[in-house]
Amino acid sequence: MAWNEPGNNDKDPWKNKGGKNQGPPDLDELLNDLGKKVTGIFGGKTTKGGPGKSFSSIGVSILLIIGLVVYAFSGFYTIKEAEQGLVLRFGQYSGTVEPGLRWKWTFIDRVIPVDMQSTREMPSSGFMLTQDENVVNVEMQIQYRVVDARNYIFSVTNADDSLKQSLDSALRYVVGHAKMDDILTSGREIIRQSVWEELDKIIEPYQLGLIIVDVNFKDARPPNEVKDAFDDAIAAQEDEVRFLREAEAYARGIEPQARGRVKRIEQEALAYKSQIVLDAQGEVAKFEKLLPEYLAAPEVTRQRLYIATMENVYSNTSKVMVDVEGGNNMMYLPLDKIIQQQSTNTRANSPQSYVPVSQPSQNSAPSTSDRADRFNSGRN
Structure with missing residues (x-):
């Protein structure tokens, strides 16, 4: 028969423990027994139901306070400067927190940090x-x-x-x-x-x-199977671009030179024109000043003009006239120096190579002496 069947039975294992009729142990009794044992260890005396019971209440309070402190400190966390924190309360999004030291409800809130600045x-x-x-x-x-x-x-x-x-x-x-x-x-x-x-x-x-x-x-x-052919095609396109760039660079370099050369020729032509005009004006002024002298002394002026003309003609020739009559000494003439000087004078008096030089014609202007002779013959 089981011990818990109805009827009068004394087979309850919690009864008659130690030969006494007693029920199951109570939690308060366990705590009191624990308090008595601790008090006895430290030499204290306890009375029945007094100090043991108060000691158990204090112990529970201390444990509760320690648990609260640990819970409070476990809720602190840190969000880094480059992050933002997503707060989940019971798994549902409840807000965003900025960087810094924060606190959350442990076992209730969950924080997910997200890096916001890293690339x-x-x-x-x-x-x-x-x-x-x-x-x-x-x-x-x-x-x-x-x-x-x-x-x-x-x-x-x-x-x-x-x-x-x-x-x-x-x-x-x-x-x-x-x-x-x-x-x-x-x-x-x-x-x-x-x-x-x-x-x-x-x-x-x-x-x-x-x-x-x-x-x-x-x-x-x-793909590697056709890589060589495509490399050749790319190289040809790059050469085309390079040649075009070189041609453009050559054009940009030669065009300013050509324009400068044209400008220089124009300036030289204008200078030659101005020189010819000024020479003509000088000849006219010279004739106007010479005419009164010729009218005053025609023969003397004619001789002077003849001598000046011959001097100019002989100064531009390489012929040397030496009078050796009545002398036996050998005369040394620096012909090479004379010829070189004559060549230098000829190049200095000649116009620029690019300016055409016209030969004198029948309609060309007469010289100063010719104009003077005709003027004198007209008067006679």
């Missing part, structure tokens, strides 16, 4: 099909940072993974609508800008809380 990088690469049905390997890298911590954490499951997929989609879309020559050579900047714009359009509806800082076009190359 992050994300690469993307792969073989892609172009518009002209060629395969090209493109490598691109973007730089981004977080601008909205709440959207970055709660808008999608993983904002970084969503951005990665969006980048791959934008890159393949742009490369698929471009030609291979543009991707490999002159259209790289256009491809970069197009990928940036397309990526912004893709991530805008998802509100990822991210902003694209920069897009870098790292490399674009054809």
Whole structure:
């Protein structure tokens, strides 16, 4: 028969313990016994139901105070300067905290720190099909940072993974609508800008809380099987650009020289014109001053003009006249010096090489002596 069957039985294990009829132990009695034992250890005397009971109340209070202090200190946390904290209360978003020392309810609040200032990088690469049905390997890298911590954490499951997929989609879309020559050579900047714009359009509806800082076009190359042919094509295009630049530089250098040469010739022509006009005016002035002298003494003036003319003629010739009559001495003449001096005088009196020199004609102006003779004959 079980000890707890109805009826009179004394088989309860909590009764007759130690030969006495007693019930299960009480919590207060356990605490009192513990207090008595502790008091006995420290030499204190206890009375029944008095000091033991007060000691148990004090112990519970001390434990409660210690627990509260530990709980209070466990709620302090720090948000770094470059971060923002998202506070979740029972799993629900309740606010954002700024950098500094903060406090939260332990086991109630949860804080998620988010880096807001660091610039992050994300690469993307792969073989892609172009518009002209060629395969090209493109490598691109973007730089981004977080601008909205709440959207970055709660808008999608993983904002970084969503951005990665969006980048791959934008890159393949742009490369698929471009030609291979543009991707490999002159259209790289256009491809970069197009990928940036397309990526912004893709991530805008998802509100990822991210902003694209920069897009870098790292490399674009054809498959290894056709790499040599494309290298030759690129080298030819670069040579074409170089030759065009050299031609433009030559044109910019030779054109100012030609203009300067033309300007110099114009200035020399104007100077020669002025010289001829001034010489003519001088001859006229000389004739006007000589005419009264000739009218006053025609013979003397004629002889003077003849002698001056002959002196001018003989000074420009290489002939030397020597009178050796009545002498036996050998005369040394520095003919080389005389000829050299005559050549120097001839070059000095001749006009510039580019100015045409006309031969005197029947209609040319007469010399001073001829004009004087005709004037004198007219008077006679």
